[in-house]
Amino acid sequence: MKKNKADPKGVLTGTHFLDGDFSLAEGALAAGCRFFGGYPITPSTETAERFSERIPRVGGVFIQMEDELGTMAVLIGASWAGKKAMSVTSGPGFSLMMENLGLACMLETPLVLANVQRGGPSTGLPTLTGQQDMMQARWGSHGDYEIIAISPDSPQECFDFTIEAFNLSEKYRVPVLVMTDECVGHMHEKVVIPPAEEIEVSERKLYKGPKDQYLPFKPDKDGIPPMVKAGDGYQFHVTGLTHDERGYPVINAECQDWCVRHLVDKIKNNADDIIQIEEDQTDSAEVVVVSYGISSRVAVRAVNKARKEGLKVGNLRLITVWPFPEKRIRKLAKDVKAFVFPEINYGQVVHELERCAGGQCKVVGVPHMGGGVHNPDDIYKVIKEAAK
Amino acid sequence: MNKEKPRHPVEQFLRMDRMPHIWCPGCGIGTVVTSFTEALRKGEMDLDKVCVVSGIGCTGRVAGYIKLDSFHTTHGRAVPFATGLKLGNPELNVVVFSGDGDIVGIGGNHFIHAARRNMDLTIIVVNNFNYAMTGGQVAATTPIEANASTSPYGNFEYPFSIPYLAEASGATYVARWTALHIRRITKSIQEAMAKPGFSVVEVITPCVTLYGRRNRLGDGLNILKYYYDQSEIQHNADPRNINISYQGKLIVGKFVDKEKPTFLDAMNQHLNKVLGDDYQKYGKIREDQQ
Numbered sequence: 001m002k003k004n005k006a007d008p009k010g011v012l013t014g015t016h017f018l019d020g021d022f023s024l025a026e027g028a029l030a031a032g033c034r035f036f037g038g039y040p041i042t043p044s045t046e047t048a049e050r051f052s053e054r055i056p057r058v059g060g061v062f063i064q065m066e067d068e069l070g071t072m073a074v075l076i077g078a079s080w081a082g083k084k085a086m087s088v089t090s091g092p093g094f095s096l097m098m099e100n101l102g103l104a105c106m107l108e109t110p111l112v113l114a115n116v117q118r119g120g121p122s123t124g125l126p127t128l129t130g131q132q133d134m135m136q137a138r139w140g141s142h143g144d145y146e147i148i149a150i151s152p153d154s155p156q157e158c159f160d161f162t163i164e165a166f167n168l169s170e171k172y173r174v175p176v177l178v179m180t181d182e183c184v185g186h187m188h189e190k191v192v193i194p195p196a197e198e199i200e201v202s203e204r205k206l207y208k209g210p211k212d213q214y215l216p217f218k219p220d221k222d223g224i225p226p227m228v229k230a231g232d233g234y235q236f237h238v239t240g241l242t243h244d245e246r247g248y249p250v251i252n253a254e255c256q257d258w259c260v261r262h263l264v265d266k267i268k269n270n271a272d273d274i275i276q277i278e279e280d281q282t283d284s285a286e287v288v289v290v291s292y293g294i295s296s297r298v299a300v301r302a303v304n305k306a307r308k309e310g311l312k313v314g315n316l317r318l319i320t321v322w323p324f325p326e327k328r329i330r331k332l333a334k335d336v337k338a339f340v341f342p343e344i345n346y347g348q349v350v351h352e353l354e355r356c357a358g359g360q361c362k363v364v365g366v367p368h369m370g371g372g373v374h375n376p377d378d379i380y381k382v383i384k385e386a387a388k
Numbered sequence: 389m390n391k392e393k394p395r396h397p398v399e400q401f402l403r404m405d406r407m408p409h410i411w412c413p414g415c416g417i418g419t420v421v422t423s424f425t426e427a428l429r430k431g432e433m434d435l436d437k438v439c440v441v442s443g444i445g446c447t448g449r450v451a452g453y454i455k456l457d458s459f460h461t462t463h464g465r466a467v468p469f470a471t472g473l474k475l476g477n478p479e480l481n482v483v484v485f486s487g488d489g490d491i492v493g494i495g496g497n498h499f500i501h502a503a504r505r506n507m508d509l510t511i512i513v514v515n516n517f518n519y520a521m522t523g524g525q526v527a528a529t530t531p532i533e534a535n536a537s538t539s540p541y542g543n544f545e546y547p548f549s550i551p552y553l554a555e556a557s558g559a560t561y562v563a564r565w566t567a568l569h570i571r572r573i574t575k576s577i578q579e580a581m582a583k584p585g586f587s588v589v590e591v592i593t594p595c596v597t598l599y600g601r602r603n604r605l606g607d608g609l610n611i612l613k614y615y616y617d618q619s620e621i622q623h624n625a626d627p628r629n630i631n632i633s634y635q636g637k638l639i640v641g642k643f644v645d646k647e648k649p650t651f652l653d654a655m656n657q658h659l660n661k662v663l664g665d666d667y668q669k670y671g672k673i674r675e676d677q678q
Contacts, residue, residue: 009668035476056659059668061475063651066501070468073461073498077441077472080459081480085472103462230457230473231480233436237403237452239460248406249452249460 006030006163006199010058018191020184021046021088023155024114025054026193027162028086032201033112034060035083037074039067039093042126043182044116047088068093072100075111079104080238082229084166088114090182091124094133094140101175102141103240105263108217108225110169110204112162114178116185119344119370129182130370131293131344137177138322144260146267148274149177149322151292155189161319167202168274172266173224179321181344183294183373207234217259218245223266267323276319277328281307285314287387288332290341290353292318294373299342302379311387321349329356338386342366342379362386401425403455410449414600414608416567416593417447420514421454423570424485427577428456438481438581441470443490445521446595447514450485464495467502470509478652478671481510481581488515488529492548496528503557503586508650510580511588513550516595524598531634535602550590552627555644560585562627562644567593568616569640576642584650584674592619592638605635 010029018026024047028036036051052062060083065071068089075085089097094115104111119125120132133140137149148168152161158180165176207214207226214234217225225245228234241249242256267274280303282288287306291299296317306313316332318325333339338361341350350365357363366382368374402425411417428435435456442451444463451458461469470482484491491499491513502509518536519525526536529550530543539545551562561583563576573591580587594600594611605611615638622630623641630639649657652671659667 035472037472056663057666057668059670061655061670063471063475065468066497069465070471070498070501073465073468074472074475076461077459077469077474078476079472081473081476083476085476100462100465103465229477230439231437231477235455235457237458237460239452240462241460248403 003200003202006196006201007032008196011193011196011199013193013195016191016193017188018155019046019186019188020152020155020158020180021116021186022050023158023191024088024162024178024180025050026191027159028112028166029054029058030159030193030199031084031163031166033084033086033166034058035075035078035085036062036087037065037071037078037085038087038089039065039071041090041093043118043185044088044090044114046185047114047116068096069099072097072104076100076104076107076109079109079111080230084110084170086112086114088116090116090118091120091133092122094136098136098140102143102145104175105141105145105147106240107238108173108263109175110173111175112165112169112178113175114162114180117179117181125371127182128371129294129344129373131181131295132348132370134179134321134343134345134348137179144264146174146264147177147322148172148174148267148320149179150319151179151321153184153293153296155184155187155191158184159191159193163199163201167200170202170204171224172270172274173204173227174267179293181294215245216247217243217262219262219266223269271323274320275323275325277325278317278319280315282314282316282332284312286312286337287383288314288316288336288339289379289383290316290318290339291343292321292349295342295344298374298376299379301376302383305376305380306383311383313383324352324356326356329353330358333357333360336361338362338364340364340366340379340382340386342368342374344368344370344373397429398422398425401428401455403453406453409453411446412597414594414596415446416516416591416612417450417514419567419570420512420573420591420593421450423573424512424577426574427581430574431578431581433481433581437479438483439470439473441466441473441482441484443486443495445487445490445519447485447487448490448521464490464493464498466490467495467498467509467511471502471507474508475652483510483512483581485512486514488513488517488550489519489527492550492553493528500553500557503554503559505651506558506560506585506648508584508652509586510577511586512577513588513590514593515550515590516593516599518595518599520595520598524595524602531632533634534599536599537602547632549627549631550588551630551643554588555627558586559588559644560646560648561587563588563642564590564592564630564640566615566619566638566640567591568612569619579645583645584653585648
């Protein structure tokens with residue numbers, strides 16, 4: 001994997017007081033993103049506004065598209081032209097983007113999409129928080145595919161993880177979702193942006209062989225096919241149809257088997273490299289609280305309260321939500337009495353946790369319908385009950 | 389020494405390893421493809437920089453047969469995909485090659501906005517008056533009274549006139565021909581590709597298997613000839629007055645050819661004016677726009 005130092009032009013080195021939305025934009029610029037397409041939607045618009053102000057001074061393009069359908073399409077086009085491309089949205093826009101998110105997966109196109117989640121369904125709570133698009137992030141477009149989703153819980157992480165999202169996207173030729181929410185998006189905190197030479201950015205692997213022998217979907221030994229840029233003389237073809245290594249459509253079960261397995265396995269087989277989790281006192285725990293995004297900050301308070309009362313409580317935070325850390329959960333499930341999982345939804349990722357726990361321990365969700373974060377005491381009560 | 393087999397001049401632009409194509413005998417799409425490849429041959433352009441983007445449908449399959457960087461995308465999204473390519477690398481000459489359903493039906497919103505922005509793209513719209521790939525359903529271009537599989541008693545919805553829509557939305561080059569105007573299509577595509585700005589070339593083509601059969605219009609050659617005979621060349625005709633009626637007269641010609649800064653011209657000029665030296669110019673600036 002080719003790693004470079006960040007281009008200093010895009011890096012706003014210093015200590016800032018920024019909200020999460022602004023930090024998403026700064027992270028992208030630091031990662032080398034020079035193309036932003038988007039459509040305004042609360043509570044994510046500040047990212048687009050920041051981009052539109054910053055990118056003319058950095059060298060790149062900002063375009064406000066006519067809708068989110070066109071937004072995803074414009075990103076894929078820009079990515080094949082060689083740009084690192086990004087957009088940001090929230091629930092209703094996310095739904096429209098599912099169409100071409102599928103195309104991005106099918107064409108194995110690197111790009112980053114942030115979802116500053118709000119309460120749903122439908123127009124729901126435009127200005128208030130939610131974590132209700134987590135299953136849509138995993139399964140929202142039709143067909144079988146794998147995707148990467150990362151969940152920051154602070155403006156600093158919005159900066160750091162957007163860089164990480166670009167790096168993973170370039171490495172695995174897959175769209176990466178940054179699943180944050182209204183709370184983090186509108187929260188102002190200290191954000192430290194390091195000097196460019198301390199930021200590592202990954203670049204997509206480019207094909208180097210003879211021009212007439214380029215196969216857009218022939219995996220290298222590492223499972224990832226190298227890319228080329230449009231306009232470099234390879235005369236390549238790509239299609240959203242089921243295709244072979246040449247990128248030519250082949251409409252039969254055998255090719256479908258090869259094509260889908262490749263899209264899924266390139267992520268599944270590299271899960272250990274992709275997945276990041278944070279654990280705290282899980283080894284000796286009887287109850288482990290699992291959480292992601294803003295809910296992980298609320299969970300800490302509940303965990304601390306329970307620990308003060310002598311309960312053996314561990315904390316496991318999903319930085320990467322998709323792919324899900326199946327291996328780790330299976331192992332932990334043998335050693336603990338219960339998992340407790342607060343999410344700002346009626347129960348989404350908890351089902352995946354339950355599947356991986358495989359009946360070896362209790363799994364208790366702590367639902368919150370959205371519009372705010374959990375009261376830590378509500379989580380605490382569930383921990384206490386689960387520890388019995 | 390191996391003697392090379394003589395090749396048809398079109399072959400160099402086609403993915404011959406994908407032949408035969410899927411189009412029906414008598415279909416007009418192949419004719420438009422031939423005109424396009426002629427335009428490429430005559431145009432003396434850097435073919436490495438030419439990209440073809442298609443959406444979905446019969447004409448959507450064109451990208452799969454053209455031996456250039458070619459993209460077969462989603463239904464209706466060829467124009468924004470092409471926009472991404474063009475903005476991602478302004479040196480590319482990007483052609484959208486798709487059908488009426490793709491461009492002005494499901495993709496209508498993208499079409500008018502790309503025209504409004506004067507995005508530097510060439511749009512070749514093959515108009516066969518129906519959704520052919522899915523079995524001949526009524527389209528946004530089906531003339532009133534024409535029969536389609538989802539308008540079995542005849543269509544009663546007002547259709548779009550593609551040149552009028554394009555011109556009203558801001559296109560800088562608009563032409564319409566029938567599939568038998570082979571040399572004129574070629575010339576229009578050449579002009580459209582050379583034109584910086586949003587260029588639209590509509591080609592009225594026979595759909596023998598569906599629209600033609602359902603409306604009892606005869607075989608491919610008949611329809612081709614019929615459209616040609618019904619056509620009347622009126623360059624610079626007012627696009628408001630060139631609606632297509634069922635089996636009526638077809639006004640063809642070059643309707644719009646004007647100068648206007650493209651999206652990228654306008655972006656570079658405006659931001660340079662406002663930001664001065666702080667502005668990082670994007671892409672090569674054309675001489676006449678400096």
